Amino acid sequence: MVERWQEALKRFEGKALLGVLAWGLMASAAGANPMDAAVTPIASEVNSVYNLILWITGGLFVGVWAVMGYALWKFRYRKDRKVNDFHGNLTLEVVWTVIPVILLIIISVPAFRVLQFTEYAPKDISETVEVIGHQFFWEYRYPDSSITIANQPLRLPVGQNIRLLVTSDDVIHNFSVPAFGFKQDAIPGRVNERWVRVDKAGTYDGYCAALCGALHANMLFKVEAMEPEAYAAWKAENQKAAAAPTGPVTQEQLMAAGEKLYASNCASCHQVNGQGLPGVFPPLANSDWFDKTDKNAHIDVMLNGLRGEITVNGQKYNGVMPGFGHLSDLDLAAIATYERNAWGNNHGVITPEEVKALRK
Numbered sequence: 001m002v003e004r005w006q007e008a009l010k011r012f013e014g015k016a017l018l019g020v021l022a023w024g025l026m027a028s029a030a031g032a033n034p035m036d037a038a039v040t041p042i043a044s045e046v047n048s049v050y051n052l053i054l055w056i057t058g059g060l061f062v063g064v065w066a067v068m069g070y071a072l073w074k075f076r077y078r079k080d081r082k083v084n085d086f087h088g089n090l091t092l093e094v095v096w097t098v099i100p101v102i103l104l105i106i107i108s109v110p111a112f113r114v115l116q117f118t119e120y121a122p123k124d125i126s127e128t129v130e131v132i133g134h135q136f137f138w139e140y141r142y143p144d145s146s147i148t149i150a151n152q153p154l155r156l157p158v159g160q161n162i163r164l165l166v167t168s169d170d171v172i173h174n175f176s177v178p179a180f181g182f183k184q185d186a187i188p189g190r191v192n193e194r195w196v197r198v199d200k201a202g203t204y205d206g207y208c209a210a211l212c213g214a215l216h217a218n219m220l221f222k223v224e225a226m227e228p229e230a231y232a233a234w235k236a237e238n239q240k241a242a243a244a245p246t247g248p249v250t251q252e253q254l255m256a257a258g259e260k261l262y263a264s265n266c267a268s269c270h271q272v273n274g275q276g277l278p279g280v281f282p283p284l285a286n287s288d289w290f291d292k293t294d295k296n297a298h299i300d301v302m303l304n305g306l307r308g309e310i311t312v313n314g315q316k317y318n319g320v321m322p323g324f325g326h327l328s329d330l331d332l333a334a335i336a337t338y339e340r341n342a343w344g345n346n347h348g349v350i351t352p353e354e355v356k357a358l359r360k
Helices: 002-029 041-074 090-119 228-242 251-265 295-304 329-341 352-358
Strands: 125-134 137-142 147-150 154-157 161-168 173-177 182-186 192-196 202-208 221-226 306-312 315-321
Touching: 041 090, 041 182, 125 154, 125 173, 125 182, 137 154, 147 228, 154 228, 161 173, 161 182, 182 192, 221 228, 251 329, 295 329, 295 352, 329 352
Parallel strands: 125 161, 154 221
Antiparallel strands: 125 137, 137 147, 161 192, 173 182, 173 202, 202 221, 306 315
16 A cells, blocks of 8 residues: 555656646736726725735745645655654744744735725815615715715716715615725614725626625615716706605606606515515505505605514515605605506505605
């Protein structure tokens, strides 16, 4: 048995050394950086530290395996060799202690500098945007412009420093955009601050990086970086829409607007066809909930959300619906009217004035 192992090692030893060296070289030179498409100063700075660490650890990998490979080859077993008996080598032990300390210092200095750069916002902040996580969507508020949107891309101007105030309405979420080079926890009752400046116009993917519930996968979102002129036009259009009069409006107008608003705000849970998800989200189509409650209860749920068990069509649901009080009276009236009269329902109209009367 021993002889067979010795023969196998003799055949393997040369190829093994070359393989180890090639593997180390590829690992250190591949530059497989998950943030190559950096579009913010933060992402660029993080990339620089990432690449520094990659080259240092890659060099260590190659060096350690080269020494090990050489030792395995140089001091391999032979019948005519006598094993040396020695204990410790002070010089070697000092060297392999001092070198890692020096390398850690080389890594920690730029890493600390980048940490400072990412944590503290510059003084020339042009706008503040509030980012609020919900189960299971994102809401964005622009307090300087009185604009609130949800289930839409987060719009940001190119080339301007923006302060992001990140929080949550229910459970812990995590606001993450890989191309921006950071992610930030969204914690109920706490506001975390980040800043960002997008240097290239485009649409960037984001996601919730914290497991937040049954439909965590729905927490994908987009960030649309717009040229300043296009961003100003978008803001003006949304400010005009927010200032639109609340009435009088007809049922047909409410239904037409409600269908679009429902698709962007409600369909991810209750589904486009109003059937919901059995055992998770109650149906709105042919729902006996409308028969058991009045208009005011419907408006209250839309304004303030729902917490606690409810029974719809004989099935129990653990209600975890967030409030949509950030929407205007007209928008809420449109959604409620659509829900009460779509998919074969026939439960009457809710007007903006009725929503306004119950808004706290």
